[in-house]
Amino acid sequence: MLDATSTETNQTNAVRPPMSPADHPKVAMGKVGILLANLGTPDNYDYWSMRRYLNEFLSDRRVIDYSPWLWQPLLQLIILSKRPFSSGKNYESIWNHDKGESPLMTITKDQTAKITETMKARYGDQVMVDFCMRYGNPSTKSKVRAMVDAGCRKILFFPLYPHYAGATSATANDQFFRCLMEEKWQPTARIVDPYYEHPLYIEALAQSVERAYAQEEHKPEVLVCSYHGVPKRYLMEGDPYHCQCQKTTRLLMERLGWDKTQIVTTFQSRFGPEEWLKPYTVEEVARLAKEDGKKRIAVIAPAFSADCIETLEEINEEIKESFEEAGGDHFTYIPCLNDDDAHIAALSAVIEDNLKGWLD
């Protein structure tokens, strides 16, 4: 029951006026926040920016689950004394120098602007759309705070990964929940499910393949679907990422009307000495050229919602080189879905599904 300290105006009780603003904090209410989340990216490619970013990322036990007693000395003393230099050079080669930020940042901003436009057209001022990063800036904490301050009493949190992995979706969600722990008046929250089999996501991938193939005079013989890898142990311990990736490839193959000779699933970006999900992209493209005699291949990276260091540098430079050195002639990299209209339509449909019951 409301008492005299309530801010609520009681229309039926004229003898109890609302408190004056001076006696009470302002309470903004009534909006639904849609918070998009991606992995994060360094603020710059110099040693210290790289070190800060990699330290936060590689200290996350959802990403590397070794005991900190073993892992932290190795990370702090060996890995973080070398990798910021080598990774920094790679970032420099793909950096968006005009905007002073990495491609992942530019693309995430563009996606957010387009999704904001779609959501405002659909729901008007009832919604607020923004993005945050799991590591680095803008932090999840700053964006949850801003949404609550702006009156979002409900927040839909959307990790921008089509496939669930502990190392990506789960850690983004963990961070979101940690931020909610700090809110005095916690908003109601929902988490968006992975969308690796959503028909509009598969359609957007298929259209991007068809567009790329239409531009080639001689069609690629094989499409390599290269997904970011994880240690094989994570799969054995119950992480469904591997299976979800396989399913995306199968649905894409079916939508394109192809058979299994025209498309393969591979995993890239291996880190450290453990076995990761196989086949490794870098080895498979060389095998396709050497053993199967394939001269022309295309590579697509369905696990990435935006082009980033792992696609622009690793696929389009290192993996391409591996194919060409093994005798391949023609390598086509098919860009991520980024802010393509078909991708924005897919992400917006996923958001609308998840807003049901909150906004209809």
Ligand SMILES: C=CC1=C(C)c2cc3[nH]c(cc4nc(cc5[nH]c(cc1n2)c(C)c5CCC(=O)O)C(CCC(=O)O)=C4C)c(C)c3C=C
């Ligand atoms: C060390 C373990 C790593 C695991 C496990 C891992 C899983 C994983 N990552 C992505 C998406 C991205 N990773 C990106 C960069 C990146 N990833 C790792 C390591 C692991 N990732 C490192 C060390 C780096 C930094 C770059 C480097 O030093 O090589 C990025 C790009 C960020 C950018 O700024 O461009 C993305 C995106 C997925 C989807 C995934 C598991 C499913």
Ligand SMILES: [Fe+2]
């Ligand atoms: Fe990664």
Ligand SMILES: [Fe+2]
């Ligand atoms: Fe599997």
